[in-house]
Amino acid sequence: MVTTQNKCKSIVVKFGGSVITDKTKSYTIKHDVLDRLAKITKEYLEEGGKIAIVHGGGSFGHHEVKRIEEEKGVLESSDAPQIQYSMLLLALEVSKTLLKHGIPAVLHPPHTLCDKPTVKDCRMSPIIRDYAQSLVPVTYGDAIPYDDKIYIISGDDLAAALVSILSTDCLVYVIDEPGVMTSEGKILETLTSLKNLELREDNKIDVTGGLRKKLETALELSHHYRGTIIITNPDGFEKILKGQDIKSVGTVIRATRSED
Numbered sequence: 279m280v281t282t283q284n285k286c287k288s289i290v291v292k293f294g295g296s297v298i299t300d301k302t303k304s305y306t307i308k309h310d311v312l313d314r315l316a317k318i319t320k321e322y323l324e325e326g327g328k329i330a331i332v333h334g335g336g337s338f339g340h341h342e343v344k345r346i347e348e349e350k351g352v353l354e355s356s357d358a359p360q361i362q363y364s365m366l367l368l369a370l371e372v373s374k375t376l377l378k379h380g381i382p383a384v385l386h387p388p389h390t391l392c393d394k395p396t397v398k399d400c401r402m403s404p405i406i407r408d409y410a411q412s413l414v415p416v417t418y419g420d421a422i423p424y425d426d427k428i429y430i431i432s433g434d435d436l437a438a439a440l441v442s443i444l445s446t447d448c449l450v451y452v453i454d455e456p457g458v459m460t461s462e463g464k465i466l467e468t469l470t471s472l473k474n475l476e477l478r479e480d481n482k483i484d485v486t487g488g489l490r491k492k493l494e495t496a497l498e499l500s501h502h503y504r505g506t507i508i509i510t511n512p513d514g515f516e517k518i519l520k521g522q523d524i525k526s527v528g529t530v531i532r533a534t535r536s537e538d
């Protein structure tokens with residue numbers, strides 16, 4: 279059983295595109311990382327944990343959006359199928375790996391759930407249905423055609439919405455860094471505000487705002503979500519699944535009262 283001390287008996291995890299793909303190379307999956315994430319998730323399920331999985335666009339969706347933008351200068355609703363297809367390719371690989379490890383993963387493409395490109399306009403009932411039956415719902419950042427344009431619904435936002443909908447104890451963002459790094463290269467134990475926080479500039483493509491937008495979303499969520507929000511890497515995720523003290527496994531996101 280997941281021990282009573284484990285703060286995270288139920289989790290929404292977002293597997294960042296930065297960790298499951300190589301964001302510097304189009305259409306490149308890090309199969310070894312994906313395998314490891316699946317293996318530790320399976321062990322957690324066997325111990326009685328509950329989980330829903332969201333994944334990012336990585337070098338699939340983000341790169342496809344960039345490619346079309348550079349080619350045409352503009353994104354139109356007629357471009358949605360290409361972006362959706364690129365994300366389905368990644369989602370199917372994620373599902374394939376999860377199933378291979380014995381995880382009852384069920385794929386929920388957002389373009390079939392979301393009427394508009396905002397999470398409140400996504401019908402989450404099929405995800406709730408599966409989660410209630412101890413299946414593992416899998417969803418991801420996707421392209422939503424709306425009003426003759428294309429909007430990207432981000433995996434970060436979907437994950438933030440799902441913690442409240444599924445009432446999970448924890449939200450874990452897994453990225454390719456052990457947490458939020460300060461400019462001196464130290465891992466921040468707790469992030470309470472973005473004021474005075476200098477993030478490293480990087481050249482990885484991220485059409486949904488990268489780490490800063492993720493942190494904004496998480497800080498905003500922390501005003502009303504009573505569970506734990508944490509950013510970490512696969513090592514930290516494994517420690518969380520095994521019930522180790524969350525203080526030492528990444529960056530906990532908790533907004534200060536003054537921002538309420």
Ligand SMILES: Nc1ncnc2c1ncn2[C@@H]1O[C@H](COP(=O)(O)OP(=O)(O)OP(=O)(O)O)[C@@H](O)[C@H]1O
Nearest residue numbers: 294295296334335336453455458459477478488489
């Ligand atoms: N100060 C920092 N601390 C940690 N990571 C940082 C920092 N500054 C920039 N980064 C970058 O932020 C990235 C994580 O955010 P990003 O949104 O790019 O990835 P992701 O969410 O995993 O990908 P996707 O959007 O495809 O799911 C890391 O790959 C890291 O290189």
Ligand SMILES: [Mg+2]
Nearest residue numbers: 334484488489
């Ligand atoms: Mg991102």
